[in-house]
Amino acid sequence: MQYKEAKNKxxxxxxxxxxxxxxxxTMAQIHALLMVSNEAVSMEDIMEELQISRGNASMNLRALMDWGIVYKEYKAGERREFFTAEKDLDELAVKISKERSKREIKPALKVLKEVSSIDANASAEEKHFVEQTTKLYDFVLQADNVLDKITEYKDNWLAQLLVKFLK
Amino acid sequence: MQYKEAKNKxxxxxxxxxxxxxxxxTMAQIHALLMVSNEAVSMEDIMEELQISRGNASMNLRALMDWGIVYKEYKAGERREFFTAEKDLDELAVKISKERSKREIKPALKVLKEVSSIDANASAEEKHFVEQTTKLYDFVLQADNVLDKITEYKDNWLAQLLVKFLK
DNA sequence: ATAAACTTTCATTTTTTTTTGAAAGTTTAA
DNA sequence: TTAAACTTTCAAAAAAAAATGAAAGTTTAT
Incomplete structure (x- = not known):
């Protein structure tokens, strides 16, 4: 396989x-493109390589920057803007999970807490609902925390060992 | 908040x-509905509660069963079929991650391996591509394994301890 | 202050995904 | 074997999501 073909694939x-x-x-494609580019890429080049419109490129680059995984770069003597991706994969994973947590998990947790807090009357049906949503709340909360904690302990020798062990 | 309102929310x-x-x-909603139902639900009732068509209900129930997280149940003396969800959350998480791994991650890994195996000519561009996709392959492979391993070790006291520690 | 070089926005169009519903299929009871 | 009671399938319709592109906005150089 040739480089160009591989890159496209x-x-x-x-x-x-x-x-x-x-x-x-498109967002994922732009990200992919920037991940494997050894230097910053202009919007024009992104449009060209992915065959997408200016508006599409602009909006998805904005979204990627909002996620904190793509950065603008300015080159001396160049008017236009260039873009690069976060290339450290640990850093990337942390940012993505933090964002997803903030945008999606946390709001879901809030609802789970709410609905699991109704006071169930005696019916088995309502009891089961409260029980199940409570369990779900605990579970999601825990899952949501795991990555955070792994990251936190990353510099810590013991954790390193544990992480290695679990692999 | 009342039970009905909470359930709907x-x-x-x-x-x-x-x-x-x-x-x-719809698939997620059916799953949610079954998760909090203390007894198996008929297709008719699912259609009614979620206000969806027969076809939609049928197809999404099939999909949920393919994922292995919803089961058919037969009631004595009843012709129609009833459905229940896997309610053990650890089991649920394992099944979902196994399926996603099989359907999405594994194929992606295959491609990553392929494209990272081109022999880069001397250009910095191609070298960077190979380097980056190789790293990505390793990273995704590892991430893909973590949950498997955690599950595997679940009965193991040491792992229990580690999991607890990491939380 | 002007204009060139660029980026962003957003109403409209296009594409993709999901849903519908009726016909075909299946199972069970009599 | 027939028919009632149910489920599945899939072409067509609807809905949702994404993409376009031209106008508006910005920045920079002169």
């Missing part, structure tokens, strides 16, 4: 994977 | 959360 695959996880295809 | 929220993670809304 990678970008397409990353785009498809993104879609399946609720991230829009 | 939960179902809606779970549906919205699903959408954001690439799971179709």
């Amino acid at each position: 990678f970008v397409q695959t990353w785009g498809a994977l993104g879609s399946q996880w609720g991230i829009n295809k | 939960f179902v809606q929220t779970w549906g919205a959360l699903g959408s954001q993670w690439g799971i179709n809304k």
Whole structure:
């Protein structure tokens, strides 16, 4: 396989994977493109490589910057803007999970807490509802915390060992 | 908040959360409904509660069963079929992550391996591509394994301790 | 202050995904 | 074997999400 073909395949695959996880295809593709580029890329070049419109490029770059995983870069003597991706994968994972947590998990947790707090009358049905949503709340809360904690302990030798062990 | 209101809110929220993670809304809603029902529910009742068509209900129930997180149940003397959800949350998490791994991560890994295996000519550009996709392969592979391993070790006292510690 | 070089916005169009519903299929009881 | 009671399938319709592109906005150099 040639470089160009490989690059294209990678970008397409990353785009498809993104879609399946609720991230829009173009956004994932732009990200993929920037991930494997060794230097910052202009909007023009992104449009050209992915065959997308200016508006599309602009909006998805904005979204990627909002996620904190793509940065603007300015080159001396150049008017236009260039873009690079966060290339440290640990850092990338942390940022993505923090954002998803903030945007999606935390609001869901709030609702779970609310609905699990109704006072169930004696009916088995209502009891089961409260029980199940309470369990779900605890579970989601815990899952939401795990990555945070792993990150937190990352500099810690013991944790390093544990993480290694679990792998 | 009343039970009915709470239940509805939960179902809606779970549906919205699903959408954001690439799971179709109705599928997530049916799942939510079954999760908090203390007894198996007929297709008719699902249609009624979620205000969806027969076809929609049928297809999404099939999908949930393919994921292994919803089961058919037969009641003595009843012709129609009833449905229940896997209610053990650890089991649920394992099944979902296994399925997503099989359907989405594994194929992506295959591509990553492929594209990272091109032999880069001397150009910095191609070198960077190979380097980055290789790192990505390793990273995704590792992430893909973590949950498996945690599950595997679940009965193991040491792992229990570690898991507890990491929380 | 002007204009060139660029980016952003957003109403409209296009594409993709989901849903519908009626026909076909299946199972069970008599 | 027939028919009633139910489920599945899938082409067509509807809804939702994403993309376009032109106008508006910004920045910079002169």
